[in-house]
Amino acid sequence: MVKVAVLGHGVVGSGVTELISKNKKSIENRAGQEIEVKYILDLRDFPDSPYQEKFTKDFDQILHDPEVSVVAEVMGGLSPAFDYVMALLKQGKSVVTSNKELVAAKGAELLAAAKAHNVNFFFEASVGGGIPIIRPMHQCLAANEISEVAGILNGTTNFILTKMIEEQMPFDDALHLAQELGYAERDPAADVEGQDACRKICILASLAFGQHIYPHTVHTEGIAKLTLDDVAYADSWGGVIKLIGRAKRLPGGRVTASVYPAFLNRHSQLAGINDVFNGILIRGDATGDVVFYGRGAGKFPTASAVVADIIDIIKSNCTCKSLSWKDSDGGNVEDYQAEVLRFYLKLSGISRAQAEEVLGQAEYLARAGQPDGELALVTDKMSEYALMEKLGRLGVQPLSMIRVLDY
């Protein structure tokens, strides 16, 4: 019999407790022994909960109960989650978490503490909700050198973009709809401005490349500035706009890592991932591209990933020492503007002849209702610095500038 504590009884936390009860028999079959949730930590009262007798407001009760061997941290945020998790690991308890902010900011430190105290720190649920991605990357792709990771990592923004693309719904309306449907928070900044995707690409990149990638070093742009004109030009180019988090290993061990909206060819495997779904592409030297697709959020998808981590800890009964990465000083991320890419530009105030003279070869795009004097094009490959220099020579600020990615 293994006794578990669940820190937090919000959406994911209540899902974890319910799932352990609902699929009890098959979970115990797979784990090889009985599992009981002994404590649920939450400062709030839940007078109608069937788990009444499990609630506690006292973290120390969990920390010092020798019967509890595995703890699920599903509170979110850095404080007090970080202090709690660190204390639990030092006390010799394994921890699983769905908290992407925690793993992105403190992963290297917590993994080192877990190793030092001979316990596990697992975080399958922190990326991609119910999509198995951390463990397949770590285990099944162990024979590969991973060169690149890219994905649609945030369901809220993908839902908004899908509405903009398929129904020509303006950004603000699509955001309101997402809020009404419960896909977006009342304060949607973390999703819309790309911070959520940034944390997730940091976790994936840290694991793929073995060195901590810190969120503040990753150039992050959201989708709030995208217009239906951009969507129409992407369509005429043969593609769609998606918010992509990506990281690539460079020769010499440095990496690029960034989050921004991008033009993707319609035939890209990531282009067809719509609504609240997530998709993650792993490029390995032996496997080629492998894509994982599914619901990236939601109560039960996320809870199932948390419970799978718990089962894995119970079943293996030993420490997974190889799930870890080195800490870094944050200087391991290359300047994103040095990367050579193609760029979509929407310009006005200059003629096509002027643009051609300075920008060189480019693919000019058209849309219905395109006003006189509006130019839209996709450039040849160049660094962002080279592009800025050319735009400076032309004397224009682009109305839109979106990077073009090849996936």
Next chain:
Amino acid sequence: MVKVAVLGHGVVGSGVTELISKNKKSIENRAGQEIEVKYILDLRDFPDSPYQEKFTKDFDQILHDPEVSVVAEVMGGLSPAFDYVMALLKQGKSVVTSNKELVAAKGAELLAAAKAHNVNFFFEASVGGGIPIIRPMHQCLAANEISEVAGILNGTTNFILTKMIEEQMPFDDALHLAQELGYAERDPAADVEGQDACRKICILASLAFGQHIYPHTVHTEGIAKLTLDDVAYADSWGGVIKLIGRAKRLPGGRVTASVYPAFLNRHSQLAGINDVFNGILIRGDATGDVVFYGRGAGKFPTASAVVADIIDIIKSNCTCKSLSWKDSDGGNVEDYQAEVLRFYLKLSGISRAQAEEVLGQAEYLARAGQPDGELALVTDKMSEYALMEKLGRLGVQPLSMIRVLDY
């Protein structure tokens, strides 16, 4: 230092040996110790191979060498692979295999032997080549009840269908092209007639539902009878034809399992999986649908899955007792014709009025060049028995009959 033997030096076998040498450092980092291929078993001579000193033609040398703790069986076929693998497991050596025929026919027996002798029998490479699917199903989805598994499991037929759909290439030409490109064997029967996909769905279903599903109990149809007319009608209906292997858990514990070409809506996540790629959809009660996509075959994708299994065995240093399923008498698969589905039919010799009278509500399809007297339609939902009864009443044999699936 762990010493490994590789049984077979064909495409996959040579890939395994090369990969262990090529990614030596990162593999050893992840495995936690050094790995050496001590033996390669093959009856052929490879005078130019750089691994000259490792070759042996004597299986017993491997079987009785106490230094060898892990063996990769990549010969294929049932004989002598089954006898070899059984002997190795009984000798206390863990075995990993890419041999789908072996796992589909003998999985329950070999897993039981592994358990009895406290070693592992892993087979990630037997389904989906380099796509991690066996381990994610087993581990990450452990908290889920899996209700259904479906996929494009054979790259050769998917390549042929892609050519038929995108380039209107007739089946025979597409098959010849696949042979020229090395995607199809000179004798393409196992691919084209669906046997390869059948073995793979048997493995996935056995794992998902915990009971052995034997290939001979699974209704299997190939793609050789498909015509460009069928492809055109599927297009006019809004979809594509894909060869789908699928299995579903029924109330009461029985399962449906089958392999056949099917109409899929164009927006299905499986519809966009083209060329030699494979895609596998797992439907779980908590996760919803999760899709895994990648190269389903090929030297290095498959070899990387074999090597990942080897690493996992070395790293865990303990037995994975929960990777197993019960044997069965083959009576656990439900009659496929009892399933209620929609059907695409191409008919001639009857009028639309006659068809409407007997078949009831249906969606009538049109194609360019459709001759007078050719009817194509998608029926409402009914069992195949009900359909046969109606066609009997109409007095017609359909020119084509293809099931319509909702994924």
